[in-house]
Structure formats: structure tokens, C-alpha cells
Amino acid sequence: MDTFDRIIKEKLEKQQYAYKSSAWKSFCRMAGIKQGLSVLQIVGIFAFTGIISGGIWLWIEATRPSEIEPTEINQPIYEVSDTEEEYISELESNSISDSGIITIPEPSRSISVVVPKSQKDDSASNLTTPIQKKEPSPELQTKEGKWQISIINPDTIKEN
């Protein structure tokens, strides 16, 4: 072997050929070997199936008619005092401050009225209270306190 041959040998023996997965597949095809699924392929199949089924589930959820769920009351419930005096005093303390500024209670707050059983009938009777009539001015009233209709004859009216 001369120098020329040696140079060629050295150069070609340094050549590297990276492994390709297709080479093993090609060998398996040629040798008639059936290949199983690799771990990566199995993971890929699971991921693909998960994405597809997740997408279908989301689509079903999006297209389903919405059900009205009962609202949970988590706000404070105001108790109304049983007696009128207590109610008025509470109202005064809530609505009018010392500085004279009127504070309006929040409209969203619901007030439940708790009525004791014993007072149910009384309260019902209170609802039938007669409507107050507007009292007439004192000039229009007669001495006896009764209404009088006066008819004026136009002939009797004296001209100035």
C-alpha cells in the first residue's frame, strides 16, 4: 500500500453515517419482521384520542341548552321588628344620619317579613283600614259643619 492508498483509506474511514430510524424499518420490511408500536407512537395515539374526545365533549357542552340553576342566597336577611315602635326607630337610625344626610338602603337587598302566627289576624284587619278623606278648608265649611249648596240668581247681582 502506497501513500496514495493510505490517504484514501484514512479519509474514508473517518466518514460517519448517522443512524436513521428508516434504516431499521427498511430492514424489517426486507426481513419480513412485523413491527410493534413504539412508545412514542402509543403516547401520540393517546394524546390524539384525548384531544378529539375533549373537543367533542366541549362541543356537546357548548350546544346543550342552559339550565337555570337556583340562586343561593348568601346575603344578610333583615329582620323586621314585630312592633311598630321598634320598626320606626330602626328605620330612623338606618336612613337618617346625625349629619342630616339621608342614606338609602341597597335596593338589591331583600327583606323577608316574619309574621308571628298569633298576630296574623290582627295584621290582616289592619290592612282594611279606611282611606282617609282630604279635609276641606275651614272657609268652605258651615257653622254646623255640614256642606251647603248655594244657588246664585244672575238677576240679583248688582252692578258696580
Add this chain to the structure above:
Amino acid sequence: MKDEIQKDKELQELIADCILQKRKAQHRLFKRYYSSLFAVCIRYSSCYEEAEDILNEGFLKIFSHLETYQAHGSFFGWLKRIMVNTAIDHQRKNKAVQETVQYEFVDESLTPYEENAAIGKMSGDEILKLVQELPAVSRQVFNLYVFEDYSHAEIAALLNMKEGTSHWHLNFARTKLKEKIKERK
């Protein structure tokens, strides 16, 4: 120097598993020696596809004859010998590939120093291409003589030719290579 097999217990286990036809072990062995054995195959072939065919045929022989391997010599040496024989068999089978060698006079105007300097500047891929362009039999003789360190008597026996013919093919391969280097220059 201890044997490669004795040093490498992992390789021993791998060979044992391959003999038991365990697919994963065969894949590991294939992966482990792919690069170095493909380098052998591509030198004996004219193109990449032919080298792949030789490699596949060679590995099939390796897996089917692995139990005949006796851990006396180098395991890679054993694999390489199988691959070289497969390459020679492959080209013997494909008789259509056999080409007629033209006897032509080559004007060698470059001095040996200039030739060596020119080839020293070339890349491995460029040299490989020149080797692949050689006629099949001349390429085999050149490869066996230069890379496998075979004698002309061994080459003649392997390729079923006379020793003189082996000499001629080696000289022809060298001359052709030098001619191509000159063309490039």
C-alpha cells in the same frame, strides 16, 4: 490485550438476546453497528440505495448466523467480514451491473507528490464519490486490498480470478482515481 467480548459484558448479553431472536436486542445491535457497517457497504456500492440493500442483506445474515460466532476474535471484525462477503455476493448476483472495462491509456502528468497533495485537500465525500465511480470489479479489488488488507492471492480466491487480474484491477483503479483527481484539478 483482552478480547472485546470479555471486556464488554453488555455486548455479550446483547448477542445472547439476539440469538434468542429478541427484537429489541436486534434493533440495539443494528443501531450500534449501523454507522461503521454502512461505511463499509457504501464503499463497495455505486450508490446509497445499493449500500442500503447490502446492509440489510448483511444484517439478515448476521442475525441468522449469530450462534456460529465464536468469541475468539473481534466481534466487529466478524461483522465486517460478513458485510464484505455480502457486498461481493450482491454484485455477483446482479450480473446486469457488470460493465465492460475500457482499456485506455492515461496520461499521468501529475507527480506522486502532486497527486497526494491533491487528494489530501479533498473531502471524504468527494473521495467516496470517485471510488463509487470505479468499475464494480476494480472497486472490489481496490477496497479489498486497501481497506481489508487482503493479499492478491486472497482477492483472487474470493473473486474467482487470477492473481494477475487482481493486480491489473488494482492498478486500473489507482490510475482511474488519479485521472479523476487530475480532471478536478
